[in-house]
Amino acid sequence: MELAKQLGAHETFKPGDASLKKKIASLSEGRGADLAIEVVGINETISLAFELMRKGATLTVVGNLSPTVQLPLQKLVTRQIKVQGSCAINGEYPAVLELISQGKLNVNAILSAEAPLQEGPSWFQRLYKKEKDLMKVVLKP
Numbered sequence: 830m831e832l833a834k835q836l837g838a839h840e841t842f843k844p845g846d847a848s849l850k851k852k853i854a855s856l857s858e859g860r861g862a863d864l865a866i867e868v869v870g871i872n873e874t875i876s877l878a879f880e881l882m883r884k885g886a887t888l889t890v891v892g893n894l895s896p897t898v899q900l901p902l903q904k905l906v907t908r909q910i911k912v913q914g915s916c917a918i919n920g921e922y923p924a925v926l927e928l929i930s931q932g933k934l935n936v937n938a939i940l941s942a943e944a945p946l947q948e949g950p951s952w953f954q955r956l957y958k959k960e961k962d963l964m965k966v967v968l969k970p
Contacts, residue, residue, distance in 0.1 A: 853881045870894040887911040943967045
């Protein structure tokens, strides 16, 4: 959450916070969130996103830990929620590389290490084991 703030987030929230719905309502003049970005991909966080969004909001699902999740169909329909998925890229690499070269994107904030390509298997193992403070690794040929 601290990293999100460093990268420009105005507010960050913990999903387990019992007062989360009140906080979102307070920040949105009682309407609820216009946009929710769900990055885990499990029933609990999908349901939470629906609880926090206003009528007509958009839910972008990035997380996919579960192969399937339950959608609260009544809320989806009656509150006119738009749901979309997002995975990696959609042709924006040239624009992103340009932003990085201009210094407008701080990739160093999420880069944990740069390593030789031949060390790839050990880095993947460390990432798979969820080593503390290990986020992104660039492997160089």
